[in-house]
Amino acid sequence: MNFLHHSWKPEFRQPFGAVPLNSTVILRVKASEIEKLKLHTYFNDQETFYSPTKSVEANFWEFNITLPEVPGLFWYDFSFEANGRTYAYGTQGDLLGGEGKIYETKPPSYQITVYNPERKTPAWYTNGIMYQIFPDRFNRGSDFSLDNFHENAILHPNWNDTPHYFREKDNSIKYWDFFGGTLTGITEKLDYLKSLNVTILYLNPIFKSQSNHRYDTGDYMTIDPVLGTQESFETLANACKERGIAIILDGVFSHTGDDSLYFNKYGNYPEMGACQSKDSLYYSWYTFTDYPKTYACWWGVDSMPNTDEMHPDFQAFIFKNKDSVIKHWMKAGASGWRLDVADELPDPFIKGLKTAMIEENADSVLIGEVWEDASRKVAYNELRTYFSGYELDAVMNYPFRDTFIDFIIGEKSSGATARMMMSLSENYPKDQFMGNMNLIGSHDRRRILNVLSEAFKFLRNRADLSYRLDDEHYALAVKRLKLLSLIQFTFPGVPCIYYGDEVGVQGFEDPFxxxxxxxxxxxxxxxxxxxxxxxxxxxxxxxxxxSWKPYDASDDLFVFERRNDDTLCFCLFNRNAIAVHLFKQPDCDGCTGLDLISGETVALSPIVVPPLSYAIVLTTLKPDN
Incomplete structure (x- = not known):
């Protein structure tokens, strides 16, 4: 008995990957000594069985199926009999697709993502290079003034001080520390960003708030005075536009701050807030269980009361009104939004918000904070429809970050790494895969040098605020970062630099x-x-x-190609600190190429990659290749 299906190979499935509504897909299996072969499919709780037709090729059987006319996840697996027993065939237990496995019980099914292809992600985004700035910590501009800080702010006089949380006995934070970065400070450093070829500027929240991170929004329509004014933002936006840089703003809509115009728990705003009276215009935005003391809040943090995103008044304020939050700041110069905790936002809310963005600017981009494979994310027992074609243009690609870090530090083989990336390539619509926000650092994770040095292993989770890598560990981390960042900038997706990673900033968990x-x-x-x-x-x-395609190689050598109509590049990355690795592509015997990093001409039979090094080889193929 033999049975094989491989969802990544054209001889077994065409077309590859996610497909538009109502597409025809051909599924094939190669089998011998079997009978009663069936294809089982599942879509929106509907199960269907198909019988095969014999292929012209020996031992191949095929199924021609038409996919649904609505978006969703289409699942399939196979059943057959052999030697008087019933078997099933599905994807492997890691659910990543590719070559499957024979089972004697119900198998895990293969996934096909069905989506509406009408909306396209704009090229300015997919072709871009992104830079993320935490506004308080980037640059103290010429407009800096002590008069702009609220009374509970603690200002570091020394720009190079270490961040700190001043926690109360109940672990809350009453006094927030600030360094005084401003929007004008960013404007004054735009030429620095251009020296890094940045075309997209992603800003962590900039609206009026009590905290330094500003995820506790106080007033969506006002720039935090510490950062500047609306005029400061518009000046920044215009200066960015002159340099070919688009701005992405952070949209925090699943909750507000308790010290906000809308909730007003402490009476710091003149308008009546939801916590002050049930007659407040904003009372319907929130869910109270024991008014006004107890209310739904983000992950139990009572300084961040949850909003009711499906309430018409809230939606009108955020995206439906002519001068809604979304439209107001897009008119002021924003080209897109990143949705904080997208899993906390209902799909109809995201769909409505995206529609409003398109009404304001057809070339705008909506990015979601999603930490897993976003094509099949289940949140609060509900399968999300981020990639239906009506919601997100892209997501933060944490699977990219986690997978390649594991490869670089030796915890995942090149084969397992390629398998994970192929699964994303298979499950994501092409626009979403090419638009993945490929990050390796962020405000929610340890600084990348600390991660790559593996210092956390010998520190036993002691995130010492004064700790700095010694010379040996720093040198190792930098070599690894060069490997990882080069992968990031040659891999499909939009590479994102977290401010300071490019110049050696260190730090463990937030706030460091x-x-x-x-x-x-x-x-x-x-x-x-x-x-x-x-x-x-x-x-x-x-x-x-x-396009991209991974190649089989040794565990320590990750190899893929990038190809378009007139260019073929081999990208090779050797994580081993001692061993040289060789890679030979039979089709390239006798060929030479240009190493785009060293500028040297190299032979392709084989390509030699030194320890902890890389090669990006632009090939010159023979005419028959």
Whole structure:
């Protein structure tokens, strides 16, 4: 008995990956010594059985199926009999697709994502390079003024101080520390961003709030005075536009702050808030269980009361009104939004918000904070429809970050790494896969140098605020970061630099991962590296929009190609700190290529990759290739 189906290979499934509504898909199996072969499909609780037709190729059987006319996840697996017993065939237990497995019980099914293809992600986004800024910590601008801070703010006089949380006995924070970064400070450093070939600026929240992170929104229509004014934002937006940079704002809509215009728990705003009276215009935005003391809040944090995103008044304020939050700030210069905790927002809310964005700017982009495979994310027992074609253009690609970190530090083989990335490529519509926000650092994770040094292992989770990597661990981390960042800038998706990662900023968990940008104390060698790889991506469109394919290699060597109509590049990454690795592509015997990093001509039979190193080889193929 033999049975094989491989969802990534064209001889078994065409077309590859996610497909538009009402598409025809051909599924094939290669089998011998079996009988009673059936295809089982599942869509929206409807189960269907199909019988095969014999292929012209020996031992192949095929099924021609028409997929649904509405978006969703279409699942399939197979059953057959052999030697008087019944068997099933589905994907492997990791649910990642590819070559499957024979089971004697119900198997895990293969996934096909069905989506509406009418909306396209704009090229300015998918071809771009993103830079994320935590506004308080990037640059103290010429407009900085002590008069703009609220009474519970603690200002660090020294820009290079270490961030700190001043917690009360109940673990709450009454006094927030600030460093005084401003929007004008960002404007004054835009030429620095252009030296990194940045075309997209993603800002953590900028609206009036009590905290330094500003995820506890106080007033959606007002720039936090510490950061500046609406005029400051518009000046920044105009200066960005002059330099070909688009701005993405952070939209925090699943909750507000308790000290806000809308909730007004402490009476700091003149307008009556939901916590002050049931007659408040904003009372319907919130859910109270024991008014006014007890209410639904974000993950039990009572300073962040949850909103009712499905209430018409809230939706009107956020995105439906002519001067809604979304439209107001897009008119002021924003080109898109990143949705904080997208899993907390109902799909109809996201769909409505995206529709409002398109009404304001057809080329706008909506990114969601989703930490897993977003094509099949289940949140609060509900399968999300982020990639239906009506909601998100892209998501933060945490699977990319986690997978490649594990590869670089030796915890995942190159084969397992390729398998994870192939699964995303298979499950995501092409626009979403090419638009993945590929991050390796963020305000929610340890600084990447600390991660790659593996310092957390020998510190036993002691995130010492004064800790700095010693020279040996720093050198190792930088070598690994060069590998990881080069993967990031040659892989499909939109690479995102977290401010300061490019110059050696260190730090463990929040707040230490939110240190200030070290103006005047940068690691200039690392900065030079980032300028080189951002220029590489900018100069070669194949890294922006080319197809990709991984190759089998040793566990320590990750290899993939990027290809478009006139360019083929082999991208090779050797994580081993001692061993040289070789890669030989039979089709390239006798060929030469240009290493785009070293500028040297190299032979392709084989390509030699030194320890903890890389090769990005632009090939010159023979005419018959």
């Amino acid at each position: 991962n939110r240190r200030t940008y070290p103006w005047g104390n940068e690691d200039l060698d690392l900065l030079k590296w980032y300028r080189q790889i951002t220029q590489l991506r900018s100069d070669y469109p194949v890294f922006q929009n080319g």
